[in-house]
Each structure stands twice: as structure tokens, then as C-alpha cells.
Amino acid sequence: xxxxxxxxxxxxxxxxxxxxxxxxxxxxxxxxxxxxxxxxxxxxxxxxxxxxxxxxxxxxxxxxxxxxxxxxxxxxxxxxxxxxxxxxxxxxxxxxxxxxxxxxxxxxxxxxxxxxxxxxxxxxxxxxxxx
Numbered sequence: 001x002x003x004x005x006x007x008x009x010x011x012x013x014x015x016x017x018x019x020x021x022x023x024x025x026x027x028x029x030x031x032x033x034x035x036x037x038x039x040x041x042x043x044x045x046x047x048x049x050x051x052x053x054x055x056x057x058x059x060x061x062x063x064x065x066x067x068x069x070x071x072x073x074x075x076x077x078x079x080x081x082x083x084x085x086x087x088x089x090x091x092x093x094x095x096x097x098x099x100x101x102x103x104x105x106x107x108x109x110x111x112x113x114x115x116x117x118x119x120x121x122x123x124x125x126x127x128x129x130x131x
Contacts (some may be wrong), residue, residue, distance in 0.1 A: 018045065026050070055083045
């Protein structure tokens with residue numbers, strides 16, 4: 001139920017203090033790769049779907065500061081990582097499994113705002129200003 005079957009299905013949804021990120025991974029990017037509006041203390045669930053067509057191209061996913069291990073997502077699969085931010089700031093996330101020559105491009109950023117912030121939940125792909 002958490003799979004995003006194409007980049008067009010990528011989204012970020014708030015349900016109270018839970019934020020669900022429906023993310024896709026494919027050589028060589030995540031979608032979305034810029035997220036803001038997450039608040040300190042939110043429970044963030046990254047539902048990452050690997051869209052690769054080749055059976056031997058898994059992708060990894062990790063976010064800095066997570067207290068759990070990273071994900072390893074096989075082609076066609078969706079895995080979920082729960083993360084609770086413990087500080088305000090810009091937090092990187094990245095692929096942890098070498099997938100191609102452009103592996104180091106598989107990264108993104110999530111901005112965490114103070115708990116009482118009014119920053120709107122926004123996300124984008126490959127843009128410096130979220131939509």
C-alpha cells in the first residue's frame with residue numbers, strides 16, 4: 001500500500017505528527033529529493049520504492065542521524081524506514097548501495113523546522129526551490 005509506482009506518484013503527506021514520504025529510487029536519483037516542513041518531533045516514514053527494471057540493481061537508503069540501519073531495496077520492492085528528527089536543520093539522505101557511475105548523485109535534503117513552526121510541507125525533485 002506504500003508503493004509509488006512511478007515518479008508521478010511521489011509525494012509527502014502529513015497525518016498529525018506523522019509525515020509519510022512516498023519516494024522512488026532509480027539510477028541516479030530519489031524523488032522527491034528536497035523536502036521541507038518536517039517539524040522537530042515528527043515521526044517521518046520514508047516509503048522507498050525501487051523502480052529499476054534490472055534485477056541486479058538494488059538501491060540503499062539512509063538518513064543522517066537515524067538510529068536504525070539503512071534500507072536495502074531490491075528492484076520492484078518497497079521498504080519503509082522510520083525516522084524521528086532530534087534537531088533543527090538540513091539533514092542529508094543518500095543511497096548506501098553502489099548502483100551506477102552516478103551513485104553519488106543519489107542524495108537529497110530534508111529541512112527540519114522547530115516544533116512550533118508554520119513552515120508548509122513542501123517537496124520537489126531536482127530543484128533548489130521546492131514547489
